[in-house]
Amino acid sequence: MRSSSPTLRAALVAAYVVGTGALVAAVPRSLPAFLLFMASMLLVYRLEVPPRFRAAAVFAILVVIMPVVGTSNTFYLEVATQVGIFVALALGLNIVVGLAGLLDLGYVAFYAVGAYAWAIFGSPQALKIWPAATAIFPLPGWWFFPFLLVAVALAALTGVLLGLPVLRVRGDYLAIVTLGFGEVIRVLANNLDKPVNITNGPIGITPVGRPPLFFAPVVARLGVSTEPAFLYPLYFYFLVMVIVLVVILVTQRFKDSHIGRAWEAIREDEAAAVAMGIPLVPMKLLAFAAGASFAGAMGALFGAKQLFINPESFTFMESIGVLAMVILGGMGSIPGAILGASAVTILNLQVLKQLSLTLNAWKSAGVSILGFNLADLPTQLEPAKYERMVFGVILIAMMIFRQQGILPSARRRMEIEEARAAAAEQVVTGGSS
Amino acid sequence: MAGLLVVQGLTKRFGGLVAVNALDLVVAEHAIHSVIGPNGAGKTTLFNCVTGFYQPEEGRILFRGEPIEGLRPDRICRLGITRTYQNIRLFANMTARQNVLLGQHVHLRSTWVGAIVASRFTRQEELQAHREAERLLAFVGLRGKGGVLARNLPYGDQRRLEVARALATRPVFLLLDEPTAGMNPRETHDMMDFIRRLRDDLGITIGLIEHQMRVVMTISDRVTVLDYGTKISEGTPREVQGDPRVIEAYLGSRRASGGDR
Numbered sequence: 001m002r003s004s005s006p007t008l009r010a011a012l013v014a015a016y017v018v019g020t021g022a023l024v025a026a027v028p029r030s031l032p033a034f035l036l037f038m039a040s041m042l043l044v045y046r047l048e049v050p051p052r053f054r055a056a057a058v059f060a061i062l063v064v065i066m067p068v069v070g071t072s073n074t075f076y077l078e079v080a081t082q083v084g085i086f087v088a089l090a091l092g093l094n095i096v097v098g099l100a101g102l103l104d105l106g107y108v109a110f111y112a113v114g115a116y117a118w119a120i121f122g123s124p125q126a127l128k129i130w131p132a133a134t135a136i137f138p139l140p141g142w143w144f145f146p147f148l149l150v151a152v153a154l155a156a157l158t159g160v161l162l163g164l165p166v167l168r169v170r171g172d173y174l175a176i177v178t179l180g181f182g183e184v185i186r187v188l189a190n191n192l193d194k195p196v197n198i199t200n201g202p203i204g205i206t207p208v209g210r211p212p213l214f215f216a217p218v219v220a221r222l223g224v225s226t227e228p229a230f231l232y233p234l235y236f237y238f239l240v241m242v243i244v245l246v247v248i249l250v251t252q253r254f255k256d257s258h259i260g261r262a263w264e265a266i267r268e269d270e271a272a273a274v275a276m277g278i279p280l281v282p283m284k285l286l287a288f289a290a291g292a293s294f295a296g297a298m299g300a301l302f303g304a305k306q307l308f309i310n311p312e313s314f315t316f317m318e319s320i321g322v323l324a325m326v327i328l329g330g331m332g333s334i335p336g337a338i339l340g341a342s343a344v345t346i347l348n349l350q351v352l353k354q355l356s357l358t359l360n361a362w363k364s365a366g367v368s369i370l371g372f373n374l375a376d377l378p379t380q381l382e383p384a385k386y387e388r389m390v391f392g393v394i395l396i397a398m399m400i401f402r403q404q405g406i407l408p409s410a411r412r413r414m415e416i417e418e419a420r421a422a423a424a425e426q427v428v429t430g431g432s433s
Numbered sequence: 434m435a436g437l438l439v440v441q442g443l444t445k446r447f448g449g450l451v452a453v454n455a456l457d458l459v460v461a462e463h464a465i466h467s468v469i470g471p472n473g474a475g476k477t478t479l480f481n482c483v484t485g486f487y488q489p490e491e492g493r494i495l496f497r498g499e500p501i502e503g504l505r506p507d508r509i510c511r512l513g514i515t516r517t518y519q520n521i522r523l524f525a526n527m528t529a530r531q532n533v534l535l536g537q538h539v540h541l542r543s544t545w546v547g548a549i550v551a552s553r554f555t556r557q558e559e560l561q562a563h564r565e566a567e568r569l570l571a572f573v574g575l576r577g578k579g580g581v582l583a584r585n586l587p588y589g590d591q592r593r594l595e596v597a598r599a600l601a602t603r604p605v606f607l608l609l610d611e612p613t614a615g616m617n618p619r620e621t622h623d624m625m626d627f628i629r630r631l632r633d634d635l636g637i638t639i640g641l642i643e644h645q646m647r648v649v650m651t652i653s654d655r656v657t658v659l660d661y662g663t664k665i666s667e668g669t670p671r672e673v674q675g676d677p678r679v680i681e682a683y684l685g686s687r688r689a690s691g692g693d694r
Contacts, residue, residue, distance in 0.1 A: 250549050257548035257555065258534070258541045258562070261527075265535045268524035275484060277510035277539035277602055286545055 010053045016040055017057055021065040028073040031354045037061075037069070038346065045335060062241060067234055077233045081305065083345045084240035085298050088247045090325040090341040091334065092294030095251060097323065098332035098409075099260060100287035101267025103175040105319055106182020110292035112189060112314035113158050114151035114299025116199060118144065119309050122209030128197040144211040148243075148300050155296025159288035167284045170270070182319050189311040204310025208303040211235070236305045243301065247294050251334055254290065263287055264332075317388075324395055330405025339407050348387055355383035435498070437462040437606055437638050438483070438514075443492035445478055445662075452478040454662040456492070460606070460655075465632055465639040467649045469673075470659035471683060476642045477519060479659070480608050483640075484516050485509040496606070511539050513605035517595045519614060519642070523583040529594050530579035533566040536601025566601070573597040573627070589620050596627075600635075607631065608640040613648055621645065625652050650674060658682065 020037040027033050044057045070077030089111060096104045120126055122144060126137035139147075166177045193201030213219075213235065216226045225231070254260050262283050265273040274280055303309045321344065329340025359382070363374045383390070398405070436459035445453040453475040460466045468476045481487040483494055485506035494502040501509055515536075524532050541562065547555035570579050573593040578586065583594060592612060599607055612628065613621040625648055631637045643649045649656060650670040658666040658673055660682040666673050673679055 253549050253551055254545075257559070258538055258543060259545055259548050261531055261535050262538055264527055264531070265524050268526055269522055271486070271506075272518070272522040272524065273535070274506045275486070275510060275516060276536050276598065277507045278535075279505075279507045290545075 006048065006050055009047050010049045013040070013044055013047055013049060013053075013057055016043055017061060017065070021061075021069065024065075024069045024076075025072060028069070028076075031350055034076060034350070035346070037065075038342065041342075042339065067237065070234065070237065071230075074233050077237050079346060079349050081233070081237045081240050082349060083342045084237070084244045085302060086322065086325060086341040086345045087338050088240075088244050088294050088298045089322045090329070090337040091244075091247050091251050092291040093322050094291075094326050094332065094334070094337040095254065095263070095294075096287050096291035097326055098337070099255065099267065100263040100284060102284060102287060103171070103178070104288075104291070105175050105179035105316070105323065106185070107178075107291070107295060107322055108314045108316075108318040109162075109182045109185035110155040110158060110295035111299040111302070111318070112185050112311075113155045113292075114296030115303040115309050115313070116189060116205075116299075117151045117154050117296070118147045118300040119205040119208045119303040120198065122147065122304065123205050123207060125197075125200055125205045128200070138209055141209050141212040142214070144209060144300070144304055148297050151296040151300035152293040153296075155299070156289040156293040158296075159292030160285050163281075163285045163288040167281055179316070179319075182314075182316060186311050186314050186316075189314065199311075202311060204308055204312075205303075206308035208307050208309060210304050210307070211239075236301070239301060240298075243297055247297075248334060248338075250290070250294075255334070259283070259286065321391075324391060327395065328398060328405060330408035333405060333407055333409035336405045336407040336409065340405070343406075344391070347390070352383045352387055352390060356385075359383065436460055437464075437497060438640075439493075439495040439498075440479075440483070441493045441495070443479070443482060443489050443494065445475075445482055445487055445489045452662050453482065453489070453659075456659075456662070456664055458657060458664070460638060460640060462638055463632060463636060464654040465628065465641060465652050467641040467643055467653040467656045468659060469643065469646075469649055469656060470665075473661075474659040475662035476659055477610060478662070480516060480610055480640070480642065483509075484514060484608065507539075510602055513603070514608065515599040515602045515604035515606075516608035517592075517599055517610055517612060519610040521591050521595050523591060523595055523598070525582070525584035527583060528579060529570060529575055529581050529583055529586065529590075529597075530563070530566050532583050532594055532598045533569050533579075533601045534562055536598040537562050537565060539602055569597045569600055570594075572600070588615060592616070592624070593627075596631075600631075600637075604637055606638045606640065608642075610642045611644060612641070613643065613645055621648060624648075628652060 017040045020033065020040055023033045024030070024037045040061055041058070044054055044061070049057075066080055067077070070080065089107070092110075093104065093107045096102050096107070120129075121137065121139050122141075123138050126139075127134060130137065162178070162181050166174060166181070169177060189199045190202050192198040193203075199205070210232065213226070213228060213231055216231065219231065220226045262273065262278045265276070265278060266280065266283060270280065302313070322341075325340035325344045326337055327340070328344060329338065330336030359374070359377075363377060366373060366375045368374060438458070438460040440456055440458040443453055443456040443458075444451065456475075456479065458479075468479060470476055478487065482489045482502070485501070485504050485508070489502055492502070493500055496509075496512060496514060499512075501512065501514075504512075524535060527535070541558055543552075543555040543558050546552075567576075567579060570576060573596055575586075575590060575593055575597065578590065583591065586594060596609075596612070609628065613624050616624060628639060628641070629652060632639055641649070641653065653670050656668065656670050656673040657664060658676070658679050665678045665682055666676040668676070
C-alpha cells in the first residue's frame with residue numbers, strides 16, 4: 001500500500017466509500033454493511049491521500065451519504081448523532097485528562113449543566129420557578145441558539161468554580177473530588193424540586209423546546225418532505241456535526257498553541273512546569289473550562305433532541321463511559337478520541353443489541369454449535385445486558401496489549417516507536433555495557 | 434557591592450532539621466558564584482528557597498533589590514531567575530523543540546482567544562518562538578535534534594537541553610544544580626566552557642552547585658561553602674581552598690560518616 005501512488009490510493013478510498021455507501025443503501029438493515037461504511041472514515045484517515053481528497057471524502061461521507069442512508073433507516077442517523085455527541089464529550093474530556101493530565105471522574109456534570117440550562121428555560125418548567133412569567137416562558141425555539149452559548153458559558157463557569165478549590169489537590173485526590181462533584185450535580189438535579197421546583201426532581205423535564213425548522217420553506221421548494229418527524233433527526237444530525245467540527249477545530253488549535261504545550265508540560269512534570277514560569281492555576285482552570293464548555297453545548301443539544309431530560313442521563317457511569325472512550329482511543333489524541341467515542345457508541349447502541357437479537361433468533365430456531373443446542377442457553381445470557389462487561393474486557397485487553405490506545409497521539413506514537421528502535425538497536429549491537 | 438541577589442538571614446527547617454541556618458549571601462552581577470559543601474549541607478535547599486519552591490521560615494531574599502521570598506515559582510521565573518536540576522527534569526515525552534518552546538511561555542503575549550481563532554498575532558508569535566527555539570537548540574549544540582523526544586536524547590544532550598529550556602525564559606540569574614554530574618572529563622570540560630559562554634556572551638549571572646572541585650576552582654569568581662546549612666567560608670576559589678574550616682568540613686564529614694569510600 002505504501003508503495004502505491006496517492007492517486008491510486010485516492011481512487012481506492014473513493015471506490016470503498018461509494019461501494020459501502022451503496023451497500024448500506026441497498027441493505028439498510030444490515031449491521032455489517034453499516035460498520036463497513038463507518039470504517040471508511042478510518043480508511044480515509046489512515047491512508048496517505050492528498051489532504052484535499054481527504055476533506056472531500058469526509059464531506060461526502062458525513063454530509064451526503066450518511067443523511068441519505070439515514071432517511072431510509074433513521075436508526076442509523078440516530079446512531080451517527082449519538083456518536084457525534086460522544087465525540088464532542090470525549091474531545092472535551094481529552095483536553096482535561098489527555099492533555100492537562102487532570103483525571104476528571106465527574107465530567108458528565110458539565111453535560112448536565114448544559115442540558116438543564118436549556119431544558120429549564122426552553123420548557124414550561126421555568127413557569128414553576130416564576131409562575132407569573134407566562135408571557136416569557138417557555139422561551140420560543142429560536143432561543144435554543146443563544147442558549148447553546150449560555151450553556152457553554154455556564155458549563156465553563158462551573159468548570160472554573162469546581163477547579164478553584166479543587167486544583168490544590170493532585171492526582172488520585174483530584175479524581176476523587178471530581179467524582180464527588182459529579183455526584184453532587186446529579187443529586188442536586190434529583191432534589192432541587194423543593195422548596196422551589198427548579199429541576200422537577202427525578203421526574204425530569206419535558207417537553208424541552210426544539211430549535212425551529214426555519215429552513216422548512218427552502219426544503220419544501222426542493223421537494224423534500226417538511227414533516228418534523230422526518231426533518232428533526234436530520235436537523236440534529238447536522239447541528240451535532242457542526243458543533244463537533246467547531247470542537248475539533250478548537251481542540252486542534254489549543255493543542256498546537258502555547259496553551260497546549262503548557263498543559264502537556266503540567267502533565268509531564270508539574271513542578272518543572274511551574275519553574276519554567278507556567279502559572280498552574282490559570283492553566284488548569286482553562287483546561288477545565290475548555291473541556292466543560294464542549295460538554296455544555298452538547299448537553300443543551302441533547303435535551304432538545306430527546307425532548308426530555310432527567311438525572312438518570314447524568315450518572316457516574318456516563319462519566320466513566322466517556323473516560324473509557326478517551327482511554328480506548330488514545331489519551332491526548334484527537335483522532336483517538338473520535339475513534340474511541342465512535343467505537344464505544346456503536347458497540348453499545350448497535351453491535352451488542354444486534355448480537356442479542358441474533359442469539360435470540362438462533363435460540364428460537366434451535367441452532368446448535370458443536371453439538372450444543374443454543375436453545376439450552378440460560379435466558380439471562382443476552383449480550384446487550386453485558387454491555388459493561390464487554391466494555392471492561394475491552395479496556396483490560398487494551399491496557400495489557402496496547403496501552404497507548406488505538407490511535408495514539410503523534411507524540412505517544414513516536415515515544416513507543418523510538419523505544420522500540422532503541423531496543424532493536426541494542427539487540428543488534430549485542431547490548432551496550 | 435549591591436549584588437544581584439542578596440540573601441539575608443535565610444533559615445529553612447524541615448521539622449527539627451535545620452537545612453539552611455541564618456544564611457547571608459550576596460551574588461554579584463555577572464559573577465559565576467559556586468555553592469559547595471558536603472552532601473546534605475543545604476545547597477539544593479538554598480536553590481529551592483531562591484526559586485520559590487520552599488518558603489523559608491526566616492530571612493529575606495532580594496533580587497535586584499526587590500524581596501522575592503514567598504513568591505510563587507512561576508512569578509520568580511518571570512522576574513528572571515531560572516534553574517536546572519541535579520537529576521534532570523525535562524518534559525520527557527515532549528520533543529526537544531517543545532521543551533524549549535515551553536521555556537518561552539513567559540514571554541508569549543497570545544491569549545487563549547488568540548489561540549482559538551489563530552489570530553495573525555498568535556501565528557506570528559508562534560513562528561517567532563519556533564525560530565528562537567531553533568536558535569537556542571543550535572546554541573547549546575543540539576542543532577537538528579529538535580524533533581527528538583527529550584527522553585530519547587543521550588544524557589549529555591539532555592543536560593544541554595535543560596539549559597536551552599532555561600535560557601528560553603531569558604534569565605538574568607541562572608541556577609545550575611550539578612551541571613556536570615555524571616559527565617566524563619571531556620563533557621565536563623565542554624560544560625565548563627559553555628557555562629563561561631553563558632556569562633561572557635549572554636551576560637547571565639550564574640549560581641552553581643558543583644561537586645567536582647576542579648570545575649569549581651577553575652570557573653568560579655566566588656565560592657560559598659556550606660556545612661550543616663551554615664556558611665563556613667566564602668571567597669575566591671584560592672581563598673576557600675586554603676581555609677582550614679573547609680578542609681575540616683570535608684574531611685570531618687567523611688570521618689563522621691564512617692570514612693565512606
